[in-house]
Amino acid sequence: MTNEKLRYGLIGAGSNAVKKHVSNYTKLDHIEFVSVCDINIENATKVARKYNIESVYSDYREMLKHEKLDIVSICTPNHLHADIAVYALLNGVNVHCEKPLAINAAEAQRIVDAKNISGKKVMVGLNNRFTNEMVKLKQYIDVGFFGDIYHAKAGWKRRSGIPGRGTWFTNQALSGGGVMIDLGVHFLDLPLFLLGLPEPSYITGATYQNFANTTTRNRNGYKGNPEGIFNVEDTAVGLIGFKNEATISFEFSWASNIEKDETFVEIFGTRGGASYKNGELKLFSEHFDTCIDIIPDINPNITLKNEFKHFTNCILNEEILYATAEDGVYMMNIIDHFYKAADSKAPVLFEHKAVVNV
Numbered sequence: 001m002t003n004e005k006l007r008y009g010l011i012g013a014g015s016n017a018v019k020k021h022v023s024n025y026t027k028l029d030h031i032e033f034v035s036v037c038d039i040n041i042e043n044a045t046k047v048a049r050k051y052n053i054e055s056v057y058s059d060y061r062e063m064l065k066h067e068k069l070d071i072v073s074i075c076t077p078n079h080l081h082a083d084i085a086v087y088a089l090l091n092g093v094n095v096h097c098e099k100p101l102a103i104n105a106a107e108a109q110r111i112v113d114a115k116n117i118s119g120k121k122v123m124v125g126l127n128n129r130f131t132n133e134m135v136k137l138k139q140y141i142d143v144g145f146f147g148d149i150y151h152a153k154a155g156w157k158r159r160s161g162i163p164g165r166g167t168w169f170t171n172q173a174l175s176g177g178g179v180m181i182d183l184g185v186h187f188l189d190l191p192l193f194l195l196g197l198p199e200p201s202y203i204t205g206a207t208y209q210n211f212a213n214t215t216t217r218n219r220n221g222y223k224g225n226p227e228g229i230f231n232v233e234d235t236a237v238g239l240i241g242f243k244n245e246a247t248i249s250f251e252f253s254w255a256s257n258i259e260k261d262e263t264f265v266e267i268f269g270t271r272g273g274a275s276y277k278n279g280e281l282k283l284f285s286e287h288f289d290t291c292i293d294i295i296p297d298i299n300p301n302i303t304l305k306n307e308f309k310h311f312t313n314c315i316l317n318e319e320i321l322y323a324t325a326e327d328g329v330y331m332m333n334i335i336d337h338f339y340k341a342a343d344s345k346a347p348v349l350f351e352h353k354a355v356v357n358v
């Protein structure tokens with residue numbers, strides 16, 4: 001292991017950046033936190049003070065010009081991800097970009113193109129891939145424990161968790177979409193990742209907006225502006241069919257009349273199945289003519305794969321990336337098609353690349 005330290009900068013010093021990125025990167029030996037940028041200078045200054053650094057910017061271009069950074073976290077609203085990531089990459093900086101990679105596939109592709117030109121690395125902040133349970137489940141999948149996986153289900157349903165009416169989250173131009181692009185990007189990614197990002201064939205689905213004007217206490221889970229824009233869906237449901245004939249169904253909601261919030265991924269295979277519900281992993285199979293349940297004994301005190309250490313290792317030691325920019329384009333292509341299907345109230349086919357025989 002090298003003794004090199006990577007010069008780290010943060011762009012977008014909001015709630016996710018502080019909770020997730022800075023607190024984790026600053027624990028690593030190979031990271032030196034040198035600079036923070038936020039268009040809201042108060043947010044940037046608060047983080048800088050907490051971590052005892054002096055370099056604060058309100059313009060990311062200035063920061064990238066002056067600070068000779070090796071790595072940045074991009075934690076701004078979604079519509080800014082592509083411009084900032086492309087600018088950072090073309091200035092020689094590795095990028096850890098929050099999910100979604102961008103607001104649509106074309107924007108996400110711009111990031112992949114800039115990455116390829118620059119030779120730098122991009123990781124998408126798909127933190128749910130890094131839980132111990134998901135790392136274990138992926139290992140079971142990779143050794144063929146489940147046989148042929150013909151179906152999977154995923155969902156994240158909140159009873160009261162709209163991320164604040166009138167914030168950028170509920171404004172389509174700034175977020176790219178509603179719950180699908182917020183919670184869906186996290187939990188639809190899991191079965192897609194487990195199934196090896198198979199080639200999609202068709203998608204069908206629906207979006208609903210039933211809680212935008214709710215006055216029920218707490219339904220707007222986070223603080224917001226009651227006068228602000230709410231032009232995205234609060235619920236998204238759908239089904240994807242793949243060329244290999246597997247299917248994935250999904251359900252996401254920021255608000256719904258359910259007993260309590262839940263997250264789930266279920267795997268249906270010919271030799272085994274899995275359920276990952278509210279963070280708990282169980283496997284199902286059969287042995288000696290009997291159905292069996294397996295509960296992996298996962299030690300919560302041991303981190304099997306740390307997102308931040310992993311990206312640092314990818315940069316310093318060429319570790320293979322676990323959440324790539326290409327994965328981000330794949331996801332945004334699915335989401336683009338999902339919105340088309342929901343808007344047209346009809347299934348949408350994915351166009352496949354023509355096979356050219358030479």
Ligand SMILES: NC(=O)c1ccc[n+]([C@@H]2O[C@H](COP(=O)([O-])OP(=O)(O)OC[C@H]3O[C@@H](n4cnc5c(N)ncnc54)[C@H](O)[C@@H]3O)[C@@H](O)[C@H]2O)c1
Binds near residue numbers: 017060077
């Ligand atoms: N992985 C996760 O679990 C997770 C959780 C929450 C949010 N997120 C993602 O993180 C990103 C940020 O979400 P959040 O909840 O922290 O939002 P937030 O609104 O709390 O923070 C966004 C910050 O970006 C700043 N900003 C806006 N324009 C800027 C610009 N041009 N330059 C620099 N800073 C700018 C804002 O002032 C604000 O401080 C989003 O992409 C979101 O989807 C991921």
